[in-house]
Amino acid sequence: MKLTARMFLIIAVFFFLDVPLYWWLSHDPTGTAALTMAFGLCGMIYFYLAFTVRRIGPGPEDRDDAEPHEGAGEQGFFSPHSWWPFVLAAGGAAMFTGIAVGFWMCYFAAPFLAYGVYGLVFEYYRGENKHY
The missing domain is CATH 4.10.860 (DNA Excision Repair, Uvrb; Chain A)
Structure with missing residues (x-):
C-alpha cells in the first residue's frame, strides 16, 4: 500500500x-x-x-522478500447481498440527470439519494443484519 x-x-x-x-x-x-x-x-x-x-x-x-501466500486471507468486509448501492446509484444518477436536464428533477431525486445514503450507512445497525 x-x-x-x-x-x-x-x-x-x-x-x-x-x-x-x-x-x-x-x-x-x-x-x-x-x-x-x-x-x-x-x-x-x-x-x-x-x-x-x-x-x-x-x-x-511493500516488502521485497514477501511470499504470495502472505497476502492471502480476508481483505475486508464487503456486504454480499446489499441493495443499497443500487438505490444510491439510482438516486445519484437521477440527481445528476436533473442537473443536466432540468433542475426541477433534483427536487424529486434528492430524497432518493438521501435515502440511499442513509440505508447504506446504517445497513448493519438494524434488522436481521444488526451487529451488537
Whole structure:
C-alpha cells in the first residue's frame, strides 16, 4: 500500500504542476477545472492510503522478500447481498440527470439519494443484519 500511496502522490504532483501550465497555454476553464479536480482526487486517495499504511503498518506488497501466500486471507468486509448501492446509484444518477436536464428533477431525486445514503450507512445497525 505504501507503493500505491507514493504512486498517487506522484500523479497528484504532476497534476499540480500541469494545471497552471495547461491554463496558461489553453485558457480553457473546463479542462482546467477537470485537471484541478483530478489533482484533488489523487491527493485525497494519497492521503487515505498514507494514513492507512501508517495505522496498520506495511503489508506484504511493500516488502521485497514477501511470499504470495502472505497476502492471502480476508481483505475486508464487503456486504454480499446489499441493495443499497443500487438505490444510491439510482438516486445519484437521477440527481445528476436533473442537473443536466432540468433542475426541477433534483427536487424529486434528492430524497432518493438521501435515502440511499442513509440505508447504506446504517445497513448493519438494524434488522436481521444488526451487529451488537
